[in-house]
Amino acid sequence: MSITVASVPASHVYIRHLQHPDDAARRTEAPEQPEPRESEHLVVGRLPDPPSPRKDTPTGAPWWPPAMLDPDWIAAHDFDLMHVHFGFDAQTPEQLHEVFDALDAHGRPLIYTAHDLWNPHQEAPALHEAQIQVLFARARAVITLSDQAAEEIFTRWGVSAEVIPHPHVVDLELIRRYAESPRRRTEEFRLGVHLKSLRANMVGIEVLEAALAALREIPRAVLQVDLHHDVFDSSGTRHDARLVRWLKRQDPELLDLRVHDFFTDAELFDYLSSLHASLLPYRFGTHSGWMEAAHDLGTTVIAPDVGCYRSQGADFLYRWQDGRLDAASLTRAVQAASTQAASTHAAGVLSGSAQSGSDPDDHTPWRAPAAPARQDWREEQRRAIAAAHAQIYARALSEG
Numbered sequence: 001m002s003i004t005v006a007s008v009p010a011s012h013v014y015i016r017h018l019q020h021p022d023d024a025a026r027r028t029e030a031p032e033q034p035e036p037r038e039s040e041h042l043v044v045g046r047l048p049d050p051p052s053p054r055k056d057t058p059t060g061a062p063w064w065p066p067a068m069l070d071p072d073w074i075a076a077h078d079f080d081l082m083h084v085h086f087g088f089d090a091q092t093p094e095q096l097h098e099v100f101d102a103l104d105a106h107g108r109p110l111i112y113t114a115h116d117l118w119n120p121h122q123e124a125p126a127l128h129e130a131q132i133q134v135l136f137a138r139a140r141a142v143i144t145l146s147d148q149a150a151e152e153i154f155t156r157w158g159v160s161a162e163v164i165p166h167p168h169v170v171d172l173e174l175i176r177r178y179a180e181s182p183r184r185r186t187e188e189f190r191l192g193v194h195l196k197s198l199r200a201n202m203v204g205i206e207v208l209e210a211a212l213a214a215l216r217e218i219p220r221a222v223l224q225v226d227l228h229h230d231v232f233d234s235s236g237t238r239h240d241a242r243l244v245r246w247l248k249r250q251d252p253e254l255l256d257l258r259v260h261d262f263f264t265d266a267e268l269f270d271y272l273s274s275l276h277a278s279l280l281p282y283r284f285g286t287h288s289g290w291m292e293a294a295h296d297l298g299t300t301v302i303a304p305d306v307g308c309y310r311s312q313g314a315d316f317l318y319r320w321q322d323g324r325l326d327a328a329s330l331t332r333a334v335q336a337a338s339t340q341a342a343s344t345h346a347a348g349v350l351s352g353s354a355q356s357g358s359d360p361d362d363h364t365p366w367r368a369p370a371a372p373a374r375q376d377w378r379e380e381q382r383r384a385i386a387a388a389h390a391q392i393y394a395r396a397l398s399e400g
Contacts, residue, residue: 002043003393006079008087009063010049014115014289015085017167019044020386021379042390047079059262065090071102081396083111084135089119093130100138109396112139114161117152118307120201120285133157140396143389145287148311164388166312168378169293170269176375178297183274189218189338191302192275194226194290196262197238203325204243207281210327212254214334221338224256224275232259273297277337279330280304283320287312296378300340302333315340 007015020041050067057064066087067073074082082103088096103110112135119128136142136153142161144150150161168175184190191211195204208225215221225247230236232244247257263271272278272293277300280288285307291314294301303314310317316337318330 002045003081003390003397004079005044005046005393006068006074006077006082007046008066008068008082008084009061010046011063012061012086013169014167015046017169017382018386018389019046020390021172021382023386041387042394044386044390044393047077063087069096069099071098074099074102074106074108079108081109081111081393083113083393084139085113085115088131088135089121089128091131093134096131096134097138100134107400109140109400110135110138111141111143111392111396112136113143113145113164114149114153115145115287117149117286118201118284120282121199123200125284140399141392143392146308146311148308149286152308162388162392164385165381166287166289166292167382167385168296169289170296172375172379172382174269175296175378178269178273179374182298183270184276185274187220189215189221189277189341190224190275191215191221191277191279191334191337192224192226192271193279193281194271195228195231195243195281196226197228198231198240198243201282201284203281203283204240205246206325207279207330208246208255210325210330211279211334212250213327214331215254217331218335218338221254222256223254224258226258226260226271229259229261268293269297272299275299276341277302277315277334279334280309280314282306282309283323283325285309296374298374300337302330302337 009015020043022041023043047068049063050073052063052065053067054065064087068082069084069088069091091099100110112132114132114135116128117132118125122128136157136159142153142159143164144153144161145164145166147163150163153159153161170178193208193211195202198204208223211223215223227247228236228238230238231240232247233239234241247255250257275294278290278294279302280290282304283306285304287308288301288303291301291303291309291312295313300315301309301313302316302318303309305317305319316333318333319326
């Protein structure tokens with residue numbers, strides 16, 4: 001038996017990694033006609049993303065805005081159910097109701113995964129809350145990624161959400177390769193803060209100042225700050241002159257500034273694998289795919305105590321209090337991450353699992369040991385995630 005899903009979107013890495021590993025290589029052009037084979041699990045096929053109606057789609061999101069969220073598209077295509085994840089930002093609540101009315105008219109259930117309870121791109125949460133209110137009301141089943149999010153959804157909206165964790169982001173084979181050959185240097189502790197294009201939930205100078213203060217107490221520590229050209233360049237559409245002036249004043253021996261455009265996947269994974277810890281500079285938000293990619297590569301994550309990052313699995317937390325950064329808590333988190341990196345290295349040396357060339361007496365313990373078991377864990381988790389989704393889909397169809 002197979003189920004055909006219109007996933008919104010389909011090509012995002014999160015959705016691609018919901019697929020059972022044994023089915024991942026299946027053709028998706030015609031999922032309504034799956035290749036015959038024996039299987040112990042329900043086969044889920046996902047329609048490919050239709051071409052976006054826009055020619056200037058964002059970098060990294062060629063599917064936006066999703067063409068599937070349209071009553072005419074729904075009427076013209078054959079599928080069993082729709083599963084919405086991202087991309088409904090472009091629709092008003094009234095337009096979303098029209099889309100879901102079209103699903104009802106064709107007897108197709110709606111499944112919604114609540115990734116964001118506060119859209120990280122929007123300073124004011126009101127519009128997003130109105131949109132997800134529609135999704136909560138119309139969905140036959142709701143999924144979210146953490147226990148903390150499920151509790152908030154039930155408290156605020158009275159909806160019971162099933163918790164299914166975020167799958168891996170880095171491809172399984174790459175997880176093994178990076179575990180065998182991580183990019184971390186042995187002579188330093190490297191903390192990374194990637195400000196990207198300074199989306200609404202990101203904080204620059206305040207977080208960077210606190211991180212630098214913490215690193216000054218750690219021998220051979222480096223803060224790597226990455227930033228996109230649209231923020232750094234004076235002609236950039238999101239240029240932040242105050243931040244750029246501040247960055248240029250810092251000691252280049254302590255702050256390693258790197259300005260570039262949007263990372264490719266390969267560049268992102270090389271970057272994350274080169275860090276001992278990644279600090280998320282967020283003052284609001286919910287969940288993080290960035291955190292999952294870091295964990296795929298053995299990189300520690302320091303996250304704020306807002307949203308659901310703790311419940312998702314952040315390694316260390318720092319606090320925001322009444323909208324202000326608690327710098328002391330960030331210092332403690334950074335110092336704890338550096339201590340963890342040192343003890344991890346020491347344990348690897350003693351067990352003989354450290355990389356060649358390491359010396360337990362060289363006083364430069366900033367190396368994470370290889371962890372090939374990480375690939376096995378992520379593959380097992382992905383099988384469980386795929387099975388959980390298939391069960392929800394089958395139940396939604398049977399209840400129709």
